[in-house]
Amino acid sequence: MLTRIDHIGIACHDLDTTVEFYRSTYGFEVFHTEVNEEQGVREAMLRINGTSDGGSSYIQLLQPVRKDSTVATWLAKNGEGVHHIAFGTADVDGDAQSIRSKGVRVLYDTPKTGSMGSRITFLHPKDCHGVLTELVTSATEH
Amino acid sequence: MLTRIDHIGIACHDLDTTVEFYRSTYGFEVFHTEVNEEQGVREAMLRINGTSDGGSSYIQLLQPVRKDSTVATWLAKNGEGVHHIAFGTADVDGDAQSIRSKGVRVLYDTPKTGSMGSRITFLHPKDCHGVLTELVTSATEH
Secondary structure, eight states: OEEEEEEEEEEOSOHHHHHHHHHHHHOOOEEEEEEETTTTEEEEEEEEEEBTTSOEEEEEEEEESSTTSHHHHHHHHHOSEEEEEEEEESOHHHHHHHHHTTTOOBSOSSOEEOGGGOEEEEEOGGGTTTOOEEEEEOTTTO | OEEEEEEEEEEOSOHHHHHHHHHHHHOOOEEEEEEETTTTEEEEEEEEEEBTTSOEEEEEEEEESSTTSHHHHHHHHHOSEEEEEEEEESOHHHHHHHHHTTTOOBSOSSOEEOGGGOEEEEEOGGGTTTOOEEEEEOTTTO
């Protein structure tokens, strides 16, 4: 069961510049940074608020670290902007299975590692009215 | 001060079909619908979670109701997908003024009426790393 907007993933050309824009313009501070080698991104999580399921909502800023990453390809086509949205769930495996059974393409056979030790999968944007949609179970939920 | 992700605005060709996708795929129910004549959209708000500032986070589905609306123009160029993101604040006037003073273009001189009696304004996406960004004070906050 999806119980929160976990994050909005925003692709950018330069992570440091974009982090500074969000800090100086809105006052949002960096909560966490990491490099996800598998996804080919360097990322910063800005925590915006707590959520009623005990989790949080974040802005996730993403800079590609190699030219063949999916985010690099997306940026080259679209320019900077919202890359994906993510819903939080305590059971990414069960929800992914349930959603797949409804005919929506789930991009991974089993969830992969996302930000801060979370487990994540993605739904095909063409099956979701144009929205690349992530499902995420945070490290504290699994 | 921006204290929550208020909503993610998603543009679609057919509101009823898209509402049904979000209901049948994720279990999200319609919390509110309205037509905003000024913005030229018919919209549905799906409430996803409560937020730590006492507000809520929503998915906002938007269908243009006339061909010259900004959402219609956007859809014709981009196809269905994430149109904007919105941060919630108790003081949209003060925050808009503060952000304008930092050199970010604010699209309205004074906030206009948004979903459910809220007061809203928008920041120019070219000043926000490609993200059309809304600021919103809900009806219960103003």
